[in-house]
Amino acid sequence: MKSHVSDMGGPSFEVACIAHAFANKLSDPSALDVGSGDGRNCTYLAELGFDVTAIEEDSKLSEILIANAKARELAIEIYNGDLQDFVPSKIFDVVLFLGILHFLPRSLLKPLLHQFQNCTSGGGVHIITISHSEFDDSASDFLKLQGHINSADRELIRSSYSSWSGLAYERYVKFDCHNNGIVDRHPIEKFVFQKGKFPSMEMRVSEVELVDSQSGRALLDCFSPTMLTKHRYNEICEQYGTPDFQACAKPVEGQYSLLGKEPHNQSIAFWGRTKCYFEGEILVGLARYDSEVFFSDFSIN
Numbered sequence: 293m294k295s296h297v298s299d300m301g302g303p304s305f306e307v308a309c310i311a312h313a314f315a316n317k318l319s320d321p322s323a324l325d326v327g328s329g330d331g332r333n334c335t336y337l338a339e340l341g342f343d344v345t346a347i348e349e350d351s352k353l354s355e356i357l358i359a360n361a362k363a364r365e366l367a368i369e370i371y372n373g374d375l376q377d378f379v380p381s382k383i384f385d386v387v388l389f390l391g392i393l394h395f396l397p398r399s400l401l402k403p404l405l406h407q408f409q410n411c412t413s414g415g416g417v418h419i420i421t422i423s424h425s426e427f428d429d430s431a432s433d434f435l436k437l438q439g440h441i442n443s444a445d446r447e448l449i450r451s452s453y454s455s456w457s458g459l460a461y462e463r464y465v466k467f468d469c470h471n472n473g474i475v476d477r478h479p480i481e482k483f484v485f486q487k488g489k490f491p492s493m494e495m496r497v498s499e500v501e502l503v504d505s506q507s508g509r510a511l512l513d514c515f516s517p518t519m520l521t522k523h524r525y526n527e528i529c530e531q532y533g534t535p536d537f538q539a540c541a542k543p544v545e546g547q548y549s550l551l552g553k554e555p556h557n558q559s560i561a562f563w564g565r566t567k568c569y570f571e572g573e574i575l576v577g578l579a580r581y582d583s584e585v586f587f588s589d590f591s592i593n
């Protein structure tokens with residue numbers, strides 16, 4: 293799985309996780325990438341066998357996407373135009389709104405999302421990111437400068453998906469370095485929703501491996517979370533400082549079903565610095581170090 297997931301230019305982490313689950317379960321999965329850019333996510337989905345449609349209004353980016361798709365012999369249907377003029381003619385299993393909603397006037401968002409919800413299959417998934425200004429003033433200045441001040445906010449997104457299941461929520465700051473050397477901060481919130489009401493994605497960790505990512509040396513020779521107690525974790529941190537962890541977690545079999553059919557058993561992997569969450573002494577969750585991930589509960593603190 294690692295080879296498919298890249299922080300720079302590869303597909304989003306959630307896209308990779310969700311895509312594998314769908315590709316394994318459905319014979320002919322379909323996806324719509326709204327504001328696809330040059331296609332880091334939609335080419336990945338097409339390679340996995342998804343029937344992919346991409347919407348992108350920028351002609352240059354659409355041309356790059358067409359060239360990429362051609363070079364990789366991928367049949368991606370590309371709509372080069374404004375997403376507001378796109379008329380869906382089929383039903384999609386996965387719809388991506390990554391880095392796109394903050395370009396739109398706030399008043400349009402609910403009706404627009406509703407329209408895309410209507411062309412999503414039961415059990416289908418929407419993956420959404422929005423920019424927000426919560427982190428600090430410089431972030432909110434950045435949003436203003438970019439004209440993103442009308443961004444969708446968390447409540448608008450959540451209320452638009454109140455009849456869907458929330459699978460995951462994450463917020464973090466993404467740093468981009470452009471050709472001119474200027475580093476931009478992008479404060480991001482990410483949501484994953486599934487159409488229909490399903491048991492929440494209960495990510496009890498069933499398997500864990502912690503490795504020092506510098507040396508590759510195993511820090512913990514255990515594959516059962518019950519062996520990684522808070523006490524043991526603190527001991528490791530004391531011994532090695534706060535180490536870079538490589539961790540791998542699996543949902544407990546039968547705990548949740550991504551497609552509302554069979555229990556889903558996809559591994560979720562994290563690289564780099566990883567936070568461990570404990571309930572009492574018991575490990576209950578993992579997250580990338582600089583972000584917050586809620587797997588078992590969609591409530592936002």
Ligand SMILES: C[S@@+](CC[C@H](N)C(=O)[O-])C[C@H]1O[C@@H](n2cnc3c(N)ncnc32)[C@H](O)[C@@H]1O
Pocket residue numbers: 326327328329330331332333347348349350353373374375376389390391392395
């Ligand atoms: C920040 S980029 C994100 C690209 C891609 N989703 C990704 O995650 O790499 C936003 C993209 O949305 C496109 N876009 C913005 N407004 C649009 C609109 N109204 N209709 C179609 N595409 C739009 C932009 O041209 C740009 O390529």
